[in-house]
Amino acid sequence: KLKKHQSAPTPWQAATETARERLEVEHNRRRDLAARHMRSCAWYSAMLGLLGTGCSVAQSELIILGNEPSYWAIDALKAGNSLLSLACFAWVLRGMSWSFVFRRIQDHLSKEDSDEGDRVRFKDVARSWPFWGEGLVCLFHLPPFCTFTIGTQQLDNWVLYQGESLCALINTLRVYLLCRVFLHASMRGFYKGGSAEAFTYRFAIKLAFRGRNALYSCSALWGFMLLFLANWYRIAEYSACSFPSTVHSGCQQESALNWTLYGSPVPQNTVNHFANALWLIFVTSTTVGYGDVSPVTHAGRFVCVMAALSGVSIASLMTASLNNAIRWDRGEEQALHMLRRRRAQLDIHEKAATFIALWWRRKLVKKEDRQAHKARLRRVRAEFQELKKIAREGLDTGIHNTSSMLSGALTLIKDIHELLDLQEEEDAADIEEEAKGGFPAALDIKSKK
Secondary structure (H helix, E strand, O other): OHHHHHHOOOHHHHHHHHHHHHHHHHHHHHHHHHHHHHHHHHHHHHHHHHHHHHHHHHHHHHHHOOOOOOOHHHHHHHHHHHHHHHHHHHHHHHHHHHHHHHHHHHHHHHOOOOOOOOOOOHHHHHOOHHHHHHHHHHHOOOOOOOOOEEEEEEOOEEEEEEHHHHHHHHHHHHHHHHHHHHHHHHOOOOOOOOOHHHOOHHHHHHHHOOOOOHHHHHHHHHHHHHHHHHHHHHHHHOOHHHOOOOOOHHHHOHHHHOOEEOOEEOOOOOOOOHHHHHHHHHHHHOOOOOOOOOOOOHHHHHHHHHHHHHHHHHHHHHHHHHHHHOOOOHHHHHHHHHHHHHHHHHHHHHHHHHHHHHHHHHHHOOOOOHHHHHHHHHHHHHHHHHHHHHHHHHHOOOOOOHHHHHHHHHHHHHHHHHHHHHHHHHHHHHHHHHHHOOOOOOHHHHOOO
């Protein structure tokens, strides 16, 4: 009674413990709320960013088709891209704020740091480098009623790039927003754990490219890489001098009108169709390179280098994923084990009959030359090893009385091994006596059988 009285908590201790438990429940609720907000912000920012990228790519395609940069549809797409870019960055900024709140609560629960609340100041977010990097990618666009051109000398040719095409190339970098969506989809249900800090992009990538679903992940990544780099290559190799609406003094140069590569003339704008660019990226990623389409600018060669490195990396991942895909699972291993047992039960009688026939043929048939004698002995040994292997497969499946059957089989195998060794000693003794010209001394060995 004294021990029970001493271990009983006081009313103050009980009230403190109850308050601590309620506070922990409240922190867990706030953490789950922050995780849900982070997930929704990732989805909305990715959707808005990709819609803005689609508007930018549509501008570039309209100009390639021969429309003026001042065309009303192009200005409408530019205005839509501006609104979508602002909305995208607003959701990205909101997601950063909730990620700050989530980390504060996580540190408070795991490291018992002080809880600073749910309020996040703008200067706290602006101090981090992701704020500036994501702001540059999400907010970069070409406003309405604005256009420009950039001309460069690449190799032997003068290439002119349209501003809408360059902005479309940079806007495609917004696909990184899908990585955040993929991370939150992979971590769904894990935020409640105490080790949520371990679930990073690295963990999500390992989770996607391990197991039986890795083959689908590799195929999706490869297809996305083909479309992404094909768009880049088309923009890099397409000179704006070929556009009907382009009026630029540099397009009148000889190096802009007639392209050459190391003194040999080459055709211009071989990627006027997207399928040609897709074909080049495909054959480059597979390290084949037929040569029917080849880059003639520095930017195009850089894109081909990226395609080759990406193709080698994805091929390695696909090899590993195929290895995981064809690996037996537990049910398939059991079925394979039963199949091997049944096959061993059918083959053991045939192998045993072949072994006995070879043995008695060797004992009853008159000895021939030494080579045939040794060959027959080697065949007897080979058949015996095959018989032993099949018997072991039949015994490894958990049948009834396995221990007694296995001990009897091991005893029989040991006796047959001794018999074969004794026969080799007999043959060696006969050969030695025949070489001396005396009587065979193998009779003493035969008496031991």
